[in-house]
Structures are given as C-alpha cells and as structure tokens.
Amino acid sequence: xxxxxxxxxxxxxxxxxxxxxxxxxxxxxxxxxxxxxxxxxxxxxxxxxxxxxxxxxxxxxxxxxxxxxxxxxxxxxxxxxxxxxxxxxxxxxxxxxxxxxxxxxxxxxxxxxxxxxxxxxxxxxxxxxxxxxxxxxxxxxxxxxxxxxxxxxxxxxxxxxxxxxxxxxxxxxxxxxxxxxxxxxxxxxxxxxxxxxxxxxxxxxxxxxxxxxxxxxxxxxxxxxxxxxxxxxxxxxxxxxxxxxxxxxxxxxxxxxxxxxxxxxxxxxxxxxxxxxxxxxxxxxxxxxxxxxxxxxxxxxxxxxxxxxxxxxxxxxxxxxxxxxxxxxxxxxxxxxxxxxxxxxxxxxxxxxxxxxxxxxxxxxxxxxxxxxxxxxxxxxxxxxxxxxxxxxxxxxxxxxxxxxxxxxxxxxxxxxxxxxxxxxxxxxxxxxxxxxxxxxxxxxxxxxxxxxxxxxxxxxxxxxxxxxxxxxxxxxxxxxxxxxxxxxxxxxxxxxxxxxxxxxxxxxxxxxxxxxxxxxxxxxxxxxxxxxxxxxxxxxxxxxxxxxxxxxxxxxxxxxxxxxxxxxxxxxxxxxxxxxxxxxxxxxxxxxxxxxxxxxxxxxxxxxxxxxxxxxxxxxxxxxxxxxxxxxxxxxxxxxxxxxxxxxxxxxxxxxxxxxxxxxxxxx
Numbered sequence: 001x002x003x004x005x006x007x008x009x010x011x012x013x014x015x016x017x018x019x020x021x022x023x024x025x026x027x028x029x030x031x032x033x034x035x036x037x038x039x040x041x042x043x044x045x046x047x048x049x050x051x052x053x054x055x056x057x058x059x060x061x062x063x064x065x066x067x068x069x070x071x072x073x074x075x076x077x078x079x080x081x082x083x084x085x086x087x088x089x090x091x092x093x094x095x096x097x098x099x100x101x102x103x104x105x106x107x108x109x110x111x112x113x114x115x116x117x118x119x120x121x122x123x124x125x126x127x128x129x130x131x132x133x134x135x136x137x138x139x140x141x142x143x144x145x146x147x148x149x150x151x152x153x154x155x156x157x158x159x160x161x162x163x164x165x166x167x168x169x170x171x172x173x174x175x176x177x178x179x180x181x182x183x184x185x186x187x188x189x190x191x192x193x194x195x196x197x198x199x200x201x202x203x204x205x206x207x208x209x210x211x212x213x214x215x216x217x218x219x220x221x222x223x224x225x226x227x228x229x230x231x232x233x234x235x236x237x238x239x240x241x242x243x244x245x246x247x248x249x250x251x252x253x254x255x256x257x258x259x260x261x262x263x264x265x266x267x268x269x270x271x272x273x274x275x276x277x278x279x280x281x282x283x284x285x286x287x288x289x290x291x292x293x294x295x296x297x298x299x300x301x302x303x304x305x306x307x308x309x310x311x312x313x314x315x316x317x318x319x320x321x322x323x324x325x326x327x328x329x330x331x332x333x334x335x336x337x338x339x340x341x342x343x344x345x346x347x348x349x350x351x352x353x354x355x356x357x358x359x360x361x362x363x364x365x366x367x368x369x370x371x372x373x374x375x376x377x378x379x380x381x382x383x384x385x386x387x388x389x390x391x392x393x394x395x396x397x398x399x400x401x402x403x404x405x406x407x408x409x410x411x412x413x414x415x416x417x418x419x420x421x422x423x424x425x426x427x428x429x430x431x432x433x434x435x436x437x438x439x440x441x442x443x444x445x446x447x448x449x450x451x452x453x454x455x456x457x458x459x460x461x462x463x464x465x466x467x468x469x470x471x472x473x474x475x476x477x478x479x480x481x482x483x484x485x486x487x488x489x490x491x492x493x494x495x496x497x498x499x500x501x502x503x504x505x506x507x508x509x510x511x512x513x514x515x516x517x518x519x520x521x522x523x524x525x526x527x528x529x530x531x532x533x534x535x536x537x538x539x540x541x542x543x544x545x546x547x548x549x550x551x552x553x554x555x556x557x558x559x560x561x562x563x564x565x566x567x568x569x570x571x572x573x574x575x576x577x578x579x580x581x582x583x584x585x586x587x588x589x590x591x592x593x594x595x596x597x598x599x600x601x602x603x604x605x606x607x608x609x610x611x612x613x614x615x616x617x618x619x620x621x622x623x624x625x626x627x628x629x630x631x632x633x634x635x636x637x638x639x640x641x642x643x644x645x646x647x648x649x650x651x652x653x654x655x656x657x658x659x660x661x662x663x664x665x666x667x668x669x
Contacts, residue, residue, distance in 0.1 A: 030070035030089055033106065036597045039576060041071035042105050043085060044188055044205065046502050049101035055082035063097065066186055066207050068105065089580070103190050103205060103503060106601060107576045110662060111187040111204060111527040113171060113498070116178040117484045118415030118463045119524045120512055121171040123147060124206070124504035128193065130166035131201055131505045141512035148173070169206070169499035171526075177490025182378050184209070184649040184660070185498040186532070192603040198523065200508045200603055208497040209651060228489050230344025230449060231270040231296045232256070232442065233337055235329040236312070237351035238275040239286075243314040244431035245350055245388060249273075250309055252438050257302050259443065263450050266299030272337050273309055276329025278319035279362035285317035289325060289364060290332040296339070320362060322398050326355040327365040327372050330383065330409070334375050343492055344449065344485035345381040348438070349409070352388035352424070354402030358629045367640055368633030369408055370666050378647055380488060382481055384418040385410045386438060388430055414510060414524035415480045416464035420473045437470040441478045448482025529604045529665040535648060536657035537578040542638040544570055544585035545669065549631060564616045565590040567631065571606045571669045572598035606668040637667055 030040040047065040052058065055077035072094060073084035081099035086092060113122065123144065125131040137143050151167045153159045161167075172179060179185065185208040192202045234249055236242070253271055260269045273293040277286045293312055297305040330349060339345050356363040365372060376383050385406040393399040403421065410418040420437050424430020462483050464476045490496070510524035533541075548570070552563045569589040573581035576598055581587075589595035599609060607630075619627070641647070641661065649660035 028072075028091060030072050030086075031074070038592070039106075039597060040089065040580075042577070043069055043071055043083065043097075043102040044105045044190075045069065045097065046101045046103065047207075047500075049097055051095035051097065052082075053096065055096050056080065057096065060095070063095070066188070066205065069097075069102075074099075089583075103188075105188055105190060107189070108531050108533070108578055109189045109575065109602075109604065109665075110530050110532045111189060111202070112181070112185075112530060112662060113179055114525045114528050115181075115413035115415065115484065116171075116487050117480050118413060118513075119510040119526060120144060121148060121173045122506055122510075122526045123151070123167050123171075124169040124204075124499060124501050124506055125166050126168045126504065127166075128201060128203070128505050131507065132195060134166060135196070135507070135511055140514075144512045168504045169501045171499065172491070172496045174487065175490070176496045177492070177494055178484075178487040179208075179496050179498050180488070180491050181380055182647065183497075184651075184662075187498065187527070188532070189529075189603055190503070198509070199511070199514065202506050202508055202527075202603060203503065204501070204506055205503055206498050206501040208500065210495070210497060227268060228344065228449065228485070229268045229270070229342045230346070230485055231272065231337075231339060231342040233272040233274060233296065233333045233347045235274045235276065235326075235333050235347055235349045237277075237324055237326065237329075237353065238312060239277050239315045239324050239353070240318050241314065241352060241390070241427070242350075244427045245352070245434055246312055246314060248431050248435045248438065249350060250306075250312075251435065252442065253309060254306065255439060256442055256446070257299050257305075259446055260299050263446070265450055266302075268298070269446075270296040270298045270342060271305060272296040272333070273312070274329050274333045274337070275312060276325055276332070277315055278321070278325050278356070279364065281362055282320040283317055286315050286319060290328050292332065292336060296337050296342070321356070321360065322393075322396055323354045323356045323360070323402075324351060325362075325364055326351050326353070327363075327369065331365050331367075331372050331375065334372070334379055334381060339379055339381065343489045344481075345379065346445075346481060347376070347381055347383045348441070349383060349385045349406070350388075350434075350438075351385075351402075352390050352393060354398050355405050355409075357401075358633050359626060366633055366636035368630070368637070369405055370664075371633060371637040371640070373409060373411065374637070374664055374667060378644075382412070382418065382484060383410050384420065384441065384477060384481070386420050386422055386434060386441075388422045388424045388434060390424050390430065412464065412480060412484075414513065414526075415462060415484070416466065416476075418464060418477045418481065420470050420477065422470055433470055437474040440471050441474040444475050444478025445482050445485075448479055449485055530662035531574055531578065531665065531668060533574070533578045533661055533663055534657060535642065535659045535661065537574075537582045538638055538642060538661060538663065539657075540582040540585050541570065541574060541578075542635060542642070544581075545631065545635055545638075547586075549628075549635070561613065562588075564611075564613060565595075567669050568608050568611070569595065571608050574668060575602060575606070575609075604665055606665055608669045631669060634667060634669055 033039045033041050045063045045065055045067045049063045050059040051063050055075045069085040069087055070089055071083050071085055075082050082096050083099055084094050084096050086094050147167050150161055151170050154161045187204050187206045190203040192200050194200050236246060236249055260266055272295055275293050276290045280286055294305050294308045330347060333347050358368045387402060387406050389399050407417045407419045412418055422430060422434045422437060462480050464473060464480055508527050510526055513524035548566045565588050569587060572589060589598055
C-alpha cells in the first residue's frame with residue numbers, strides 16, 4: 001500500500017505542483033509576525049485548499065494539506081480574507097489562499113502521543129472554552145469517561161450527540177489499540193494557554209497519511225505473522241560479583257520455556273541474551289564489552305538457547321570503575337537482535353551497578369541515556385531494569401545515581417517506571433529476591449498476554465507504583481507491559497491511525513488522573529513534544545554545533561558568553577523555523593538583540609533554553625564540563641539519526657534532504 005499523496009509535506013523550499021503552477025511573480029520578503037523584528041509569518045494549509053492566481057481569482061491545483069508556507073500579503077476580496085504565500089523566503093512562486101483554509105503556525109513544534117498505558121485516550125475539543133468548561137467540573141474522571149462513551153457511539157453510528165457536544169475527535173481506544181510510535185503522523189501546535197499550573201491547553205491539528213510501503217516492510221506488521229508474538233531479551237551484567245544472578249537468569253529462562261510449552265505457545269515467545277561488561281582499553285582481561293550470547297530464539301530452539309546460555313560466566317577481572325557500560329548492552333540488544341517478527345518487545349536489564357555516565361572517558365555509547373531511550377521507543381521496545389542494590393553500591397552512593405538513570409531508561413509514560421530495585425544485603429539473599437521478582441514479572445506478563453483474548457481495559461488504572469516491595473512492583477510492571485503489548489498489537493494489526501483534525505484543543509495531561517490525585521500530584525502526560533525538521537536541517541544543526549564546539553575547544557572558550565549564546569541561538573532557531581536556521585546557522589540572536597522574541601510564546605523549551613546567562617556563569621567548571629559532554633551526546637545522536645533512514649518520513653519523496661523527522665525536544669540542545 002503506497003503512502004497517500006496528500007501527505008507530501010512542503011518544507012524548506014519543497015514545491016508541489018500546486019505552487020509551481022501558480023503565479024511566478026516575485027515579491028519582497030515575507031511579512032513579519034506582529035511585534036517581531038525577524039520572525040516571519042507562517043501558516044499550515046488545511047485539506048481542500050486550492051491555490052489561486054489572485055484574491056478570489058481562478059483556482060489552480062490543490063495545495064498539499066499541512067504544508068508549511070510563508071505569508072507575503074493579506075487582502076480582503078468580497079466576504080473572504082486572502083493570504084499570498086510561498087514555500088520559500090525568496091518571493092518565488094507566490095500563490096493566493098483563502099484565510100479560512102489555513103492556520104497560523106508560530107513555531108515548528110509537533111506532538112506525538114505518549115504511551116497509552118496508564119492514561120485514558122486523549123480527547124480533542126472543538127474550542128478552548130469547551131475544554132476549559134469540562135476541566136472545571138467536579139468528578140472530572142467520570143465526566144471524561146462519559147464523553148468518550150458518547151463519542152464512540154456517535155462514531156459507530158449508534159446515536160447522534162447533542163448539538164453542543166464539545167468533543168471533535170478522540171485518540172483510538174483500547175479496541176483499536178495504540179498508534180505505533182514509529183508511525184509517522186503530524187500534530188502541529190498552533191497556540192497554547194496554561195489555565196492551571198503544570199497543565200497546558202494546546203491548540204493543535206492532526207493528520208495521518210496511513211501506512212506506506214516503507215512501513216509495511218516491517219516483518220512485525222500485519223500480514224507477516226499469524227497471532228501475537230513477543231520477545232524478551234535479557235541484558236546481563238557479567239562483571240565480577242554477578243554470577244549468582246547469572247545462574248538465576250538461566251533458571252528463569254528455563255521456567256519461561258516450561259510455561260509457554262504448557263500453554264502451547266512455543267512458536268510465539270522468544271528469548272535472547274546479551275552480556276555486557278566494560279571497556280577493554282583500561283582492562284583487556286574483561287574479554288568483551290558486549291556479546292550476543294543468544295539471538296532471539298523461540299521455544300522450538302530451546303535446546304540451542306540453553307546450551308549457549310550454560311556457558312555464561314562472570315568476568316575474572318574488575319573493570320576500571322564501579323559503573324559498567326550497561327547502555328552498550330542495551331543498545332546492542334536494540335540494534336543487533338532481530339525484533340521484526342515480534343509485536344511485543346521487551347528488554348530486561350540485570351545489573352548491580354549504574355551505567356557509565358557520558359563524562360566517562362571509556363564510554364562507548366556516546367548518544368547517552370536519552371539517546372538510548374529514544375532508540376528503544378522508535379523500535380517499540382519496553383525496557384525493564386532489575387537493579388541489584390548491594391552494600392558496596394549503597395556505601396559509595398552508586399545506588400542513588402544508578403536509580404535515577406535506570407528510572408529514566410525504564411520510563412513508561414503515564415504508567416510509571418519499569419524500575420525494580422532488588423535488595424541484596426548479601427549474594428544469597430539478593431539472588432533469592434531477584435529470582436522472586438523476575439519470576440513474578442515474566443509470569444504475570446505471560447498470564448496477561450496469553451490468559452485471555454481481547455484487549456482488556458482500564459488503561460488509565462494500569463500503573464506501576466513508585467513505592468512497594470520488589471515483588472509487588474514486578475507484578476504491576478508485568479500487568480502494565482502485558483496491557484501495552486495488547487494495545488501495540490491491536491494498533492499494528494489494525495494499522496491504527498491518529499485522528500484527522502484541522503483545528504482543536506487538547507490538554508497535555510490526562511485530566512482524569514489529575515482529578516483522582518486531588519490537587520494534581522500525579523502527572524499523566526498525554527503527548528510528547530518534538531521538532532519537525534528535514535534531513536538537511538538536521539545536518540545543518542549537526543554541522544553548526546560541531547563548529548561551535550570545535551572553535552570553543554580550540555580557543556578554550558567553553559565557559560564564555562559567546563559559547564553559551566551560540567548554543568542557545570541554535571536551539572531557539574530550530575524551535576521556531578529550522579529552514580531559516582539552515583540558511584543562517586551562525587546567527588547569534590543575543591548579539592542581534594532578538595533572542596527574546598524567539599523565546600516568547602514557546603509552549604515547551606529545550607534544556608538550554610531553560611537556562612539564563614546567570615545560570616551559565618554560576619555553573620562550576622565541573623558542571624560546565626558536564627554540559628559539554630551533554631552537547632557531544634546530542635551530536636552523536638544526530639549522526640546516528642541521519643543514518644537511520646527507515647525512521648524518516650519519506651512519503652515517496654526522492655530527495656533525501658527533504659525527508660521528515662520528528663526530533664524529540666529532549667534531544668535538542
């Protein structure tokens with residue numbers, strides 16, 4: 001099935017036939033936004049927009065829906081307002097559009113749905129007032145649930161909603177499953193308000209092109225396999241002191257194969273094992289950094305799997321630090337194991353140490369923690385961490401560092417974190433606690449996945465508690481992941497799409513969960529923010545950051561004002577207009593006196609945009625060095641993202657420079 005042509009988006013000078021056939025006249029620069037000195041007015045086109053040779057004049061070819069265009073003039077012709085637009089800032093190939101067929105777009109932010117487990121489907125409201133009125137009602141969770149039920153009946157044709165019904169669209173529910181994270185859809189932000197502390201109301205659009213040829217190539221997609229299949233990769237720390245946990249993992253794997261054999265699911269469950277240690281450069285006796293002990297193997301290949309697993313032993317030499325290169329092991333499992341045949345995908349990380357920080361000179365995974373998290377998301381892999389907390393880890397305070405890192409690695413969105421701490425006052429007790437938690441996790445997961453047909457329900461109530469003992473957290477994690485697997489499977493087999501909405505209002509938190517929390521102590525994000533860019537624009541960002549870093553290191557100016565301003569200018573320009581950044585990547589907005597106008601009105605900000613110059617100057621040398629390594633991790637991520645061509649939205653566009661990518665906001669400087 002080929003991608004629908006209406007989603008070939010304009011971007012950075014990309015011209016469709018609609019514009020090429022339009023008036024070729026030249027004009028001056030685009031109009032500036034009101035009160036701005038350098039930011040141009042931009043719009044996004046609605047479905048059905050036709051280019052005209054003049055206001056109210058003859059219509060030409062259709063304009064691609066949700067194309068990003070610059071505004072050159074505004075006129076009124078009869079009862080309608082008209083805009084003269086072009087896909088570039090050079091005044092070429094101008095065309096006129098009715099104002100009713102476009103939406104103003106002040107920055108380049110888009111949204112993706114957050115993981116569905118732990119929250120209710122997102123509702124799209126007709127107006128801001130509709131959303132605000134609903135948010136002000138008591139018993140909000142019940143009110144929202146009722147709105148969802150009424151809307152479903154309306155969609156299914158069972159009943160007509162009241163004329164003043166406030167809901168325009170709804171994220172797919174449990175029956176349809178979740179929209180796959182790696183499926184490309186566009187949800188731009190037009191404006192926002194923050195009526196309640198910590199909750200933003202966002203005016204958005206939404207369009208989904210369906211599934212193109214590049215997506216159907218995934219072997220896990222519908223038509224490639226019959227029935228649900230899931231895979232678990234054990235990523236095991238095999239450094240000194242881990243042998244008791246290695247042995248328990250072997251027992252755990254045998255138990256999994258025994259259970260699936262009893263259920264007749266030998267062909268539908270696969271296990272794999274990846275071992276990791278640390279850098280060989282300071283300690284060659286470690287033998288390996290990472291090693292795939294066994295690829296993902298189903299119960300049919302059980303004998304070979306157990307044979308290879310039997311030989312796994314802990315290292316005979318200590319590594320250069322208490323932390324080990326856990327991210328290398330996780331990344332190896334993400335990138336090198338064959339996940340394609342499986343709809344449910346999970347990594348279980350087993351370790352008694354924290355991951356090497358990005359500042360460690362021997363770290364191999366330069367994309368850093370957030371980069372690994374993003375790679376797992378893009379492959380729809382859930383990461384669970386069984387963290388063995390030893391006395392030495394507590395004494396050195398490594399436990400505190402490791403817990404923070406692994407909670408980020410195992411983030412499940414609104415459903416909490418798949419982080420399970422294993423108390424190990426001594427190896428024997430620790431191994432017992434580990435075995436109990438691990439067995440509870442995988443047994444619960446299997447029971448949820450294979451225990452009954454259907455998609456289940458109660459997504460908003462399925463969460464992992466922050467506290468509790470390891471066994472309770474393991475059981476809750478298994479339930480959440482089993483539910484997530486079912487949602488993912490339903491979304492993949494049904495090729496679930498995002499709703500089609502021209503203009504609406506949403507809340508960036510599940511308001512029902514906030515209502516339950518009585519004061520908003522529990523946050524349940526409904527969406528995640530990204531920046532829509534082309535391959536060429538990502539390349540421009542990468543090159544500019546490399547230039548900034550190289551010049552600063554060469555001249556020892558890492559802590560200077562110019563360095564900070566250069567980084568913040570690049571980030572601000574990418575959020576507002578990546579195409580203009582690509583043309584003038586070295587612009588220093590602070591020196592030009594226009595940084596403030598780039599920062600005003602942003603609904604979300606990157607890490608560096610949350611800093612002031614005072615914050616920068618007040619950093620210690622160590623803190624500034626940490627920030628430098630943080631920037632280097634972004635550069636490594638950009639280089640890797642550029643190579644991951646299957647993650648780019650191509651939509652039959654032959655020019656790779658115009659392929660589209662949703663860069664997560666957390667990966668911007």
